Amino acid sequence: MSAVAQDVTLVELVDRVLNQGVTLTGDLVLSVADVDLVYVGLRVILASVGTLERLDSEAHA
Amino acid sequence: MSVLAPSTAWYVYGVVAAAHAAALDTTIVAEGDLAALVAAVPLSDFADDALPDRLNDREWVEAHVLAHQDVLQSVTAATTVVPFRFGTVYLEVEDLRAMLRARRDELRAALAYVEGRIELGVKAWAPDAEEDPAEAPASGRAYLQQRLGARDAARRAESALADAADDAHARLLRHAVDGVANRPQPRELTGRAGRMILNGAYLVDDPAPLHEEVAQLSDEHAAAQIVFELTGPWPPYNFVGEGA
Numbered sequence: 354m355s356a357v358a359q360d361v362t363l364v365e366l367v368d369r370v371l372n373q374g375v376t377l378t379g380d381l382v383l384s385v386a387d388v389d390l391v392y393v394g395l396r397v398i399l400a401s402v403g404t405l406e407r408l409d410s411e412a413h414a
Numbered sequence: 415m416s417v418l419a420p421s422t423a424w425y426v427y428g429v430v431a432a433a434h435a436a437a438l439d440t441t442i443v444a445e446g447d448l449a450a451l452v453a454a455v456p457l458s459d460f461a462d463d464a465l466p467d468r469l470n471d472r473e474w475v476e477a478h479v480l481a482h483q484d485v486l487q488s489v490t491a492a493t494t495v496v497p498f499r500f501g502t503v504y505l506e507v508e509d510l511r512a513m514l515r516a517r518r519d520e521l522r523a524a525l526a527y528v529e530g531r532i533e534l535g536v537k538a539w540a541p542d543a544e545e546d547p548a549e550a551p552a553s554g555r556a557y558l559q560q561r562l563g564a565r566d567a568a569r570r571a572e573s574a575l576a577d578a579a580d581d582a583h584a585r586l587l588r589h590a591v592d593g594v595a596n597r598p599q600p601r602e603l604t605g606r607a608g609r610m611i612l613n614g615a616y617l618v619d620d621p622a623p624l625h626e627e628v629a630q631l632s633d634e635h636a637a638a639q640i641v642f643e644l645t646g647p648w649p650p651y652n653f654v655g656e657g658a
């Protein structure tokens with residue numbers, strides 16, 4: 354299966370990696386789920402938005 | 415902190431079937447027929463008191479979000495994976511094993527649901543509205559009519575865009591096992607011209623029909639300058655539920 358990620362931005366990644374996926378709470382010692390990710394993500398992303406050329410090229414590798 | 419406190423913790427990327435885990439180039443912790451994809455991480459990064467600061471460090475987040483995605487993407491190419499959200503960390507391997515036992519049924523169900531399927535992303539972008547250089551109104555009444563007319567036109571345009579996004583999502587869903595229209599990313603985050611009107615994710619058995627539908631939608635909406643973009647295949651982040 355070849356990746357065809359096009360124009361993948363940090364925003365796109367954060368949209369999935371930080372906001373989606375199985376979220377476990379209550380039974381682990383540490384979890385990002387405890388942190389306000391909307392707020393955190395916003396601050397992080399506002400600092401720099403851009404196409405991650407590296408990811409894109411690796412996705413095609 | 416006690417001198418006996420561990421300095422590393424176990425970061426969990428996701429879960430695969432144990433039978434398919436041996437061939438992967440990733441550290442695993444197996445329990446029964448499930449295997450967690452893990453990495454030992456420094457506790458100094460993921461401890462409760464350190465994490466908020468780390469998450470506001472753009473370079474740290476970029477590196478770790480990329481690493482999370484890279485691991486899951488490479489595993490996705492080899493076998494079915496249930497991706498975990500970024501930042502799932504256990505202090506002890508035994509805690510991780512206990513989680514795999516306790517959540518065995520739902521993780522197996524999640525694996526079965528995404529087995530052999532891929533996630534694709536489709537975004538639609540509408541052009542920024544252009545201000546018509548209106549002629550100077552001849553009177554107060556004409557000015558009022560001009561303002562009301564512009565307001566109505568803006569409302570109609572907004573409504574047409576919402577309909578176009580709804581229609582596109584419905585048509586894309588026909589080619590998918592499952593799908594979700596996530597909240598469009600705000601302009602401050604996308605940092606590009608145009609406004610995102612659709613932020614969809616679709617779980618498909620076969621990507622080809624969805625690709626064709628995106629091409630078809632692009633053609634139909636070319637005159638309106640609505641642009642459709644397809645990304646993926648992604649690990650099925652959007653289709654593994656919220657956990658419990």
